[in-house]
Amino acid sequence: MTDPTTGRLRVNGASLHYEVRGEGPLLLLIAGGSGGAASFDGVAGDLAAHHTVATYDPRGMSRSTLDDPGAEQRVAEHADDALRMLDLLSPGEPARVFGASSGAIVSLHLLTTHPERVGRVVAHEPPVVEVLPDAADHRALIARVRETFKTEGPMRAVAVFAAGLKKDGAAIEPPAEIELPPQAAARAEQTMAGLPYFIGRIVPGFMSYAPDVDRLAALSDRLVLACGHDSRGELPYRPAAFLAERLGIELVHFPGGHTGLTTHPAEFCELLLKTLRA
Known part of the structure; x- marks a missing residue:
């Protein structure tokens, strides 16, 4: 697999690191969590056989720097970053977009605010808990996470958050130490380094976001909502x-x-390509 072309894009309040591979219609991949562009390393090469694949580190993550490191993070601003990527790499042409987790929330906002720039969106498990009938319970979870972050630090807040995402709210046991290949080890280190920012800024800002459901209904022919087969109940x-x-x-x-995306990259990539063609 050839190395990607890399660049930097100046946006409002931040400088974004991005990577481009392949040829053809643009497919913008928006990462969730704290992994950034590297979270797509397992699939970007195969996707690039069919598309120009663009990945980037969301503002504040990894190589994408903030002018104000203490700035609050808002979905609308992250979606504007994605729009700027589309304008740079696919000017005047609608693009395909895949978003995972918090990146899927960004993709939903991008679709509802700039549908003319998006041909198809695949949103994988966007945690837009405000649409749920028991949204108040999840607001309480986020409040607990924020308080834990302030009083006990980011790693304990991550544990509280992770437990709240599971089927039964059970405590999360730390994984056993395993030796990873160098590239995977570097990605894991990057993910861990981004956790304080993710749990302190992204989680509270993004999980309080309420999508425009009526607007999504009007654009549903361009929207694919996706979930993990093993995620039922979470x-x-x-x-x-x-x-x-x-x-x-x-x-x-x-x-x-x-x-x-990380645990089943080949099968995930195959289904994503099929979904984008549908």
């Missing part, structure tokens, strides 16, 4: 399933769970 699964039923569209199940 919190990130429920908003996508709820929205798919409300909008009257199919809920597409991808291999693995919330991080199926």
Whole structure:
């Protein structure tokens, strides 16, 4: 696989690191969590056989720097960053967009605010908990995470957050130490380094976001809502399933769970290509 072309894009309040591979219609991949562009390393090469694939580190993550490191993070601003990427790499042409988790929230906002720039959106487990009937319970979870972050630090806040996402709210046991290949080890280190920013800024800002459901309904022919096959019963699964039923569209199940992109890259990539062609 050839190395990607890299660049930097100046946006409002930040400088974004981005990578481009392949040829053909643009496919913009928007990362969730704290992994950034590297979270797509397992699939970007195969996707680039069919598309010009663009990945980037969201503002404040990894190589994308903030002018004000203490700035609050808003979905609308992150979606504007994605729009700027489209304007740079696919000017005047609608692009395909895939978003994972918090990146899927960004993709939903991009679709509702700039539908002329988007031909198709695949949103994988966007945790838009405000659409759920029990949204108040999830607001309480985010409040607990924020308080834990302030009083006990980011790693304890991550544990509280992760437990709230599971089926039964069970405590999360730390994984056993394993030796990773160098590239995977570097990605894991990057993910860990970004956790304080993710749990302190992205989680509270993004999980309080309420999408424009009526607007999504009007644009549902361009929207694919997706979930992990193994995510049933977990919190990130429920908003996508709820929205798919409300909008009257199919809920597409991808291999693995919330991080199926990492755990089942080949199968995930194959289904993503099929979904983009549909």
